[in-house]
Amino acid sequence: MSTTPRIAIVGGGLGGLVCARVLQRHGVSVTVFEREATADSRSQGGTLDIREDTGQVGLRAAGLLDEFLALSRPEGQESRLMDRSATLLRHHLPEPGDTGAPEIDRGHLRTLLLDSLTPGSVRWDHAVEKAVPLPEGTARLEFAHGGAEEFDLVVGADGAWSRVRRALSDAQPAYSGVMFVEGRFNDVDRRFPAIAEQVGQGMMWAKAGRLSVVAQRNAGAHIRVYSAFRGPLDWHEGLDLADTAAVRARLLGMYEGFDESLLDLMRANDGAFTHWPVYVLPVPHTWNRVPGVTLLGDAAHLMPPVGVGANLAMLDGAELAQAVIDRPGIDEAVAAYEKVMLARSADQAAVTADMLATLVPDTDSTEADFPDFLG
Structure with missing residues (x-):
């Protein structure tokens, strides 16, 4: 790009950190604003299966795929399906060397990403109150503790209850x-x-x-x-x-x-x-293009927790960063990113809604209704 853009990522989750890491690998500076006081302020949740066609694509772009594979648990791809009597109906054991979707604890993956960033990239204890698009195509971040900063691009990676999303959409999770x-x-x-x-x-x-x-x-x-x-x-x-x-x-x-x-x-x-x-957010969740602001991960497409969201967030982060690197201007980059991301997320949101309905049906089900998800 002809000038160095000022980029802010709101939210230090997996998608935002992948985005920051890919930008930094290509010499683009970025600041991550995180409301938590420290990296250890709370438990980061359970285990994730990181898939080779989504989450691993993001980690490869971040230059961290080998480190991830060394930390991950390929044996965690084992799965067992039972009925109420604890009778084993299906059992999948991964083949030796299978890294299609190895498991890793979310906290371990987040630490890997945090440690890969330039020191000082994350501003802890910086809760964002709102993002305000400005007439010149930039955006202003206003912080809960007071103060504000202006950026060429504000990326809302701040999850289900995103404050940045309000600059683009009135949608709220239901x-x-x-x-x-x-x-x-x-x-x-x-x-x-x-x-x-x-x-x-x-x-x-x-x-x-x-x-x-x-x-x-x-x-x-x-x-x-x-x-x-x-x-x-x-x-x-x-x-x-x-x-x-x-x-x-x-x-x-x-x-x-x-x-x-x-x-x-x-x-x-x-x-x-x-x-x-x-x-969940409405399906599809879309918005009219607003210069200076975009979303990724749950802020853009909150879906049921059935193994898709974290993977899509990391893919979003990598693709947004690559668009910024490849395109001559921020607005062109974001427009290209959103065109792909919004279409993909609409498709995946429909898939995950079906998966949730299979996991917890709203009518009585039988064994015949179990999906063939094992192996």
């Missing part, structure tokens, strides 16, 4: 009707060998009617379990979510008829439960 209730097991191989054996090295999914339970192995002998069901946002009405025993009793009642080994996934977990309502 509750999908699906609730995930999470429990965790620590040191599972030593303390809960039967659960460790049942889950295996990857993912175990048991389903019956309108109920599912999914268990995923994380690094360090940890397992996360998700009880997934349809219900109102106030499904816990009359229940104190901080009362672990009461939440456990409610879940066990809902899953009555499931095998005792599956119920153990709800009755023996460590610590409190966490409940995660599944929110």
Whole structure:
């Protein structure tokens, strides 16, 4: 480009960090604004399968694919499908050398990306209040703690409840009707060998009617379990979510008829439960081009958590960065990026909606309704 653009990325998640890393590899400076106080302010969540046609494309552009593969768990591609009686219906074991979608804990991947950036690239404890497009085609960031800065391009990578999105779209996430209730097991191989054996090295999914339970192995002998069901946002009405025993009793009642080994996934977990309502953006989510501002990842296309979102966010980040590098001007670059990204995200949002409906149907289902997702 003829001049060095001033680029801000709002949000230090995977997509924003891939974008920043690719830009820096090509000599384009960038500042990442993150509302968290430090990189260790909170848990970054569970495990991710990083796919060779999306997330790994972004990591290759970032020059980090080999480092990722060294950290990842290809054995985590194992998957098991069971019915409510814990009968194994399908079992997929990855072939030796299979790196099509190896697992990695989100926190480990985020650390890899953070460590790859030029020191000082991330401004921690900088919550953005809003992005304001300016007449000359730039945009101003206004911060929650006061102060403002102007940039040639503001990239909203700030997730489901994006403040940057408001500069482009009035859309807000809507509750999908699906609730995930999470429990965790620590040191599972030593303390809960039967659960460790049942889950295996990857993912175990048991389903019956309108109920599912999914268990995923994380690094360090940890397992996360998700009880997934349809219900109102106030499904816990009359229940104190901080009362672990009461939440456990409610879940066990809902899953009555499931095998005792599956119920153990709800009755023996460590610590409190966490409940995660599944929110989504409208499909398709589009906007009219606004110079100086764009979106990537969940800020652009919030989808159900079925293994697609993080991969698309990293691909978005790499493609946006490459467009900025390749095109003579910011607006031309963003227009080219959005044309591809918006079409792709509309297609993938429809796919993930179907996947969620399979995971947690709104009508009773049978084994015949299980997708052929194993192997």
